[in-house]
Amino acid sequence: MKDFGRVCCLKFTESPRPAWVKRDKLVSDMSTKKELLQAPIQHIDIKQHNVVALVDAMKSMAYSSRDLARAADIYEMMLRDTECGVILCLAGSLISAGLQKVIVDLVRHNMVDAIVSTGANIVDQDFFEALGFKHYIAGDEYKYGAGDADLRELMIDRIYDTFIDEEELRICDETTEKIINSLEPRAYSSRELIAEMGKYLSENGRTPKAGEADSIVLACYEKNVPIFCPAFSDCSFGFGIVAHQHARKGKTMVSIDSGKDFYELTQLKIANPTTGLLMIGGGVPKNFAQDIVVAADILGVEASMHKYAIQITVADSRDGALSGSTLKEASSWGKVDLTFEQMVFAEATIAFPLIAGYAFHKGAYEARSEKKFSEVLMEPIAV
Amino acid sequence: MKDFGRVCCLKFTESPRPAWVKRDKLVSDMSTKKELLQAPIQHIDIKQHNVVALVDAMKSMAYSSRDLARAADIYEMMLRDTECGVILCLAGSLISAGLQKVIVDLVRHNMVDAIVSTGANIVDQDFFEALGFKHYIAGDEYKYGAGDADLRELMIDRIYDTFIDEEELRICDETTEKIINSLEPRAYSSRELIAEMGKYLSENGRTPKAGEADSIVLACYEKNVPIFCPAFSDCSFGFGIVAHQHARKGKTMVSIDSGKDFYELTQLKIANPTTGLLMIGGGVPKNFAQDIVVAADILGVEASMHKYAIQITVADSRDGALSGSTLKEASSWGKVDLTFEQMVFAEATIAFPLIAGYAFHKGAYEARSEKKFSEVLMEPIAV
């Protein structure tokens, strides 16, 4: 039974002219929430844009274009190496920015075998849209904070140039709590909990078959692609778990075991030694996915380094933080092989559709079958 | 009983001339691990440098200097507002870079009441040094990866311009496992586990009293300052937990409950409504600490926004990622008040000693008493 009654009646009429055209009125004149939440973010469909010739042309240029083309080539290599398990790492607000469909398409075409992500991408953004909600285009005049006090009063949250209805986000929080409350009290990996979210969508008709939009959580649930969020309380799911644990104080309760996350991802590395990393942004997902090479070693399995690794980021390397650290640096730690690695200095909304679209239109996935890593985790691993 | 036999005999003789002086020989000529791990990183002591006049002069300049001076002023305000609980957020490799003593000094002088950090800062770097190990200065010629293949063979890990002995890091991993194995099997918050690490140091004589170096983990343990690592398996502790869970397969085991982390930090917000954020870098710590305002709301407590917030970062805001998102943006989410917030575009090794040193030498902490937040968490919270 669906229970989206509160919001399912929302209808988004798209304005005939592009939403980003500057409005004449000042930020301070803005009136209603409805006016501000008019033009939804629309997810780019890489299947519609054959960028192969464009990216191939970039191979003989310089700077970011050449790096991007090389990264696209390495992603294609990963896919043609059918032994390779492709781990997609997501950091930054990517789904809200229009990249949801790219990732859904990669999952549906067996181009991704596991995902490591920040919680916000998976819960606050992807699962949120799966519940029927949208992200909205914010006018340029909001980008630098000029209207934030007003937005707060309207319960509109802002991500740079994008708006979210905080009231809808609260429904998302409540839905995660409802799912948690339905579970047997014990320690879960985030992977298990996200699979429950996928099951929820499936059972509640939030599926393409039922006429609803597709989502990463659903696609991964159906394709047995595990999703890990190593800091899983740091998102909408965290609000659900806090409410749950508060209500269950003194009783048995659901907990999120980030140790189990690490153990499970390490098991996948052991079960499928050849791996490649396709990283958007840095942060915890980058570090976490790189570290499983060492973790396998600690379990007594001599694991090979990640054979392929590409990262799209604008982070600087000069502050020493991991997000912008080069993949060469990771090779000193024995995590990433030096042969097929490429950093791409570019913002993801431009670079990721080109890289993913290139690999898609080269058809590299066609000889590939699904790895069903979620099923691997249900069987005992011989270490 | 101490058990650092394998390494405690290391003696670091500092070279008479600065370690960063360029060596004549090529990267490819490098010989031994011992030669490379010669000059240890030394932690800056803000107590020795009265920067008040310097920072005051920056108040009437422009760009980052003025922003830095304003941030220093806001930190001082936080401290003079004795109701305010100061939450220090740490992301990026800060301890390895020479900032350990700054943080220890803030903790020891009641200038920080809770810490939210990436795991690497707390375990791989601070606890690692507490075990007697060091980080080392790497020559400029290693910064961009020219020697990484050789480093891997020598088991030397690199963080930009800093070296770590991977063999020593493995001892750190093993120590975390030993601590985990000594605990009663159940779900723990990272805060509880880090307190156990502090206890371990205290009981094993890794203390200033015993002639050893001070550390953040120890100082916080002694001062009842809680430390949270929301992605706690994503560090050396993760290797310990994986080993533990692997060995305990099928039995009761220790797990890391990131939900409990979030619940606990939220309880602190409820118990101490006035809060200020002192953030180095972005990532999970920034988001996590900001989100407790909303979490308190979900528990039915109308929590005030963080009254003060400063962040030091070089992250760009234009990719939409949280790390570089402005504090104004956080105010649209109802998380941070607009009145006393300041972003400082600067690399932390330069900016943090100036900001912390300013507040220290202004003596703002003198009228302040310790909040002992760890004790608060041991009592039932009335929500």
Next chain:
Amino acid sequence: MKDFGRVCCLKFTESPRPAWVKRDKLVSDMSTKKELLQAPIQHIDIKQHNVVALVDAMKSMAYSSRDLARAADIYEMMLRDTECGVILCLAGSLISAGLQKVIVDLVRHNMVDAIVSTGANIVDQDFFEALGFKHYIAGDEYKYGAGDADLRELMIDRIYDTFIDEEELRICDETTEKIINSLEPRAYSSRELIAEMGKYLSENGRTPKAGEADSIVLACYEKNVPIFCPAFSDCSFGFGIVAHQHARKGKTMVSIDSGKDFYELTQLKIANPTTGLLMIGGGVPKNFAQDIVVAADILGVEASMHKYAIQITVADSRDGALSGSTLKEASSWGKVDLTFEQMVFAEATIAFPLIAGYAFHKGAYEARSEKKFSEVLMEPIAV
């Protein structure tokens, strides 16, 4: 008569596999100059890539993709506004990076009416290639300086990931000197001198008609598009002028009057009041082109601000420098109108082909005729 004897016999055989594939051997094993200068940079041809649907899809995304799409839209608007004179500003090493043909195509299709550039793009890179020389793809292993000492011995210059034959560059220097020596001694604007370079190419058969590659200098010469380099001694032409002035010491000589540059560009603003700026990078070209609004005012002509302005840059705005300063800031100076301005945070080799290609394939130029601004400057301007 051509006089490129020393180098015209060079034949570039392209390797069958992409040049950027990592070579197994170390930087230090490199052998000959010939081996290193094998794979030439090839200029992307926007006419071959219809990116309209791709860029249109970006309009409903977020961050840089949406900004890029808006910039493409504004460039199209500039072109459809047939009154508008389009001023292209170039900073950064763009021609060496594979963007020469994009600019040649814009000039040939009446999509650019004047150019303001750093000298390097025009002389060291475009004119250099017009003389029959090439830029070469450097392996990733050279990007961070690991091989620079060796390169210097081989007389190979490096621009990040690109190589140049210093011996060929010296021929370019000598050619500028030859052109200067052929001129009547007086003060010239850079525009006049660059037109002489175009004439030189035309008269020496360095033209597509003669089977040679096209170039910006030639195309602008033929299309009467003026090119200004406000710091014209700061490039290969500077070496020519130094040699010339040294040889002519005590006699009348050619001089480069940067005052005349500014006066001429201001006259164009007065003659054609509606203007748009298409800026790649910042630096002197950005400031110079913006300032003509004020200069016209000083000549007593109430000039309108630049009606359209877009800039592609990765420069940060937080250091206060002009290169990364927002176009909103320029509006406080009365230089740029606020209505149609867009900054695009992206590296030019990716973003510029998309923006230029979008406008090209939308056919916006078709209703446009050439403005022949060089001819305007030959007539007296009524101020």
Next chain:
Amino acid sequence: MKDFGRVCCLKFTESPRPAWVKRDKLVSDMSTKKELLQAPIQHIDIKQHNVVALVDAMKSMAYSSRDLARAADIYEMMLRDTECGVILCLAGSLISAGLQKVIVDLVRHNMVDAIVSTGANIVDQDFFEALGFKHYIAGDEYKYGAGDADLRELMIDRIYDTFIDEEELRICDETTEKIINSLEPRAYSSRELIAEMGKYLSENGRTPKAGEADSIVLACYEKNVPIFCPAFSDCSFGFGIVAHQHARKGKTMVSIDSGKDFYELTQLKIANPTTGLLMIGGGVPKNFAQDIVVAADILGVEASMHKYAIQITVADSRDGALSGSTLKEASSWGKVDLTFEQMVFAEATIAFPLIAGYAFHKGAYEARSEKKFSEVLMEPIAV
């Protein structure tokens, strides 16, 4: 005779509390120009802040702090190498940001022998302040452009977080025109013209002796330190020259010969072979000063590379532009020696006072005598 009547009656009463304290009122409520131009930028005095111990402590840290400390050390080395001619390169809005006095102090203490700069620093900012005008602190709420339309109406120009009175700037433009009009018509190097500006200040009583503020233009004039602006029409002086050339149309006139600039700076390199570069920002000054090594070579003099080179910048290297290109890259061009070079990734208002202050308080200049390079240029050079 002074002629600053229009503005010399301005008195700046500083507000008792720091100007950057956020005002409660909105940007849109702002009232008068006088209210906005209240708190002048005040130039930091490095002589008051002994940072030697602080910077020495940074030598054993990591990232930017260690780089900064090494740069400070290299600057000290330059000064102790009494053969070395120190060339200071300035790009970015530095004088408006509070760095004027740092540079004046370096000049007065023989710590700088020549300056290469953007025009804005020298004319619009330093000479402007020498005329008795000030730059003003802008509130944080203006940083991102929220008030730019209002500012334009008030004739207030904005540089990020700094305000300038456009009416005062027009007086500066007019003063340059007056100086130009007083000169014999011929081609001048920017160095000659800036010396005329120094003479103007000296003769009109804009000197410390006369109770006025010191300035870079004046100090360099008095100390025979040449200042070069390779794009000299790209600043307030350009407005003067345009007005002059317009008025003198058809007659002999003053012109700015950027070729002569390059020739003169090259002569200095030949006369004083050992050189060091102290660069703030990149752009034309960086390239121009580096190129004189090649120019000397072209004049038949085998010039040594710059022996020392340090650069403070936040520019990214990944877009291939010169501003962020590493000094290692410059070494492939044979311009900069590899032994004593250091890039510092930091914003100049923080980093430059520390580096300059370190060298000052180490007293490295004491054994140094002034080089009077301006006098060198008045004598014939034997090449």
